[in-house]
Amino acid sequence: MEYSNKYLHLGEEIDPDDYVICKYKIATNLEMSNAAAAIAAEQSTGTWTGISTLNEEIFELYSGRVTAVEGDIATIAYPKEDFSLDIGGIPQVLSVISGNLFGLDALNGVRLEDVFFPKSMLNDFLGPRFGAEGLREVLKRPEKPLVGTIVKPKIGLSPKETANYIYEAGMGGLTNGKDDETLSNQKFCPIEDRVVAVAEAIDRVKDESGHIMVHAINVSTKGHEIVEVAERVQELGASEIMVDVITCGFAAVQALREDPSIKVPIHVHRTMHGAITKNKDMGVSMNVFAKLVRMCGGDALHIGTFGVGKMTGSTTEDIANQQACIGRDVPYKEVLPVCSGGMHPGLVEKLVEIAGTNIQIQAGGGVAGHPGGVRKGAMALSQAVDAAYEKIPASEYRKTHVELDQALSKWGSA
Secondary structure: OOOOHHHEOOOOOOOOOOEEEEEEEEEOOOOHHHHHHHHHHHOOOOOOOOOOOOOHHHHHHHOOEEEEEEOOEEEEEEEHHHOOOOOOHHHHHHHHHOOHHHHOOOOOEEEEEEEEOOHHHHOOOOOOOOHHHHHHHHHOOOOOOEEEEEOOOOOOOOHHHHHHHHHHHHHOOOOEEEOOOOOOOOOOOOHHHHHHHHHHHHHHHHHHHOOOOEEEEEOOOOHHHHHHHHHHHHHOOOOEEEEEHHHHOHHHHHHHHHOOOOOOOEEEEOOOOHHHHOOOOOEEOHHHHHHHHHHHOOOEEEOOOOOOOOOOOOHHHHHHHHHHHHOOOOOOOOOEEEEEOOOOHHHHHHHHHHHOOOOEEEEOHHHHOOOOOHHHHHHHHHHHHHHHHOOOOHHHHHHHOHHHHHHHHHHOOO
16 A cells, blocks of 8 residues: 655654654565655554545644654654643553554554653653652662662562561661562552551661661552552551552553652552563663653653663663653653662672662562571672772672672672
């Protein structure tokens, strides 16, 4: 099928304040310009045949425009009038920029690599309430990487056992704890009991050591209940909440951020993102999701481990994810990038070398798996972060820090 060249505006200069601009990586047997036109048509005013209801005025006002084709990357601009933020919000935005196009027969593969929003649309979102700087203020840790853990095993511990884990981690020097993304309100660990027990554990850490710690309680649930659940756990003493953004939706993050009753930081997990981001020829890049999380108001976001952890990823892509969190091209506070997935003390030096210090380093097995237990594992991870921050090689630091030495002996270094 020959796609209408009316969607082609190659080389045309457009005002970025009037359009949402997307970059797509395309695999096709068609001419690239025709394939790009097929996307612009499908996602705006087109359909598979000529129709009597599409007039020139509608076409001019609302059609997507292919403004560039460079290699396998096409740039398509959608008029901002195509978007309904008051009712549709991010769900409707995603329906336009990453909707039916993935099913087009004209395409063998297509991936939304990046998106840029006009200032007028960005200003309709609040962005983070706390962000990286706010989290650092809460934790009295202005410069060093934040250092955290995920309670392990992922599921199965009781509220008391969970709280004891967090107490040991806090006494070992960690600033952050969090529920696993799979933990919600199961019978073995009811959420209300868990919140109370963990809050008491964090208070014990502060009373006994002066150390400040927060723990993100997973409030991921049904859409119409998530704010209510967040309010309840906050009332019971939660110092941070967590939401699984892909499974709950970006609207869930936005609802938590915009509700005035929610006054604690929002930790955003990206579980299930790999189903959409992992295939480099089909889907949506994590960079796009990071931008949307920042718009919606997440304070911290998992972005990857820059190629040093267990999860699939690349340094280049994770740097782009990090930039989406901290870049100065949007009117929001910075989101704290969280590096998690197979992390352990032996990887910290390399990670900080690549990503810098404005990150949160999160380890589950890399804490709980330490030969000396959770507290010693927390100490080892904290020592690795201190060494990296002070630019002292871990190979030297381990000589005077037995916990780090034990961790490196078990897991090695990057």
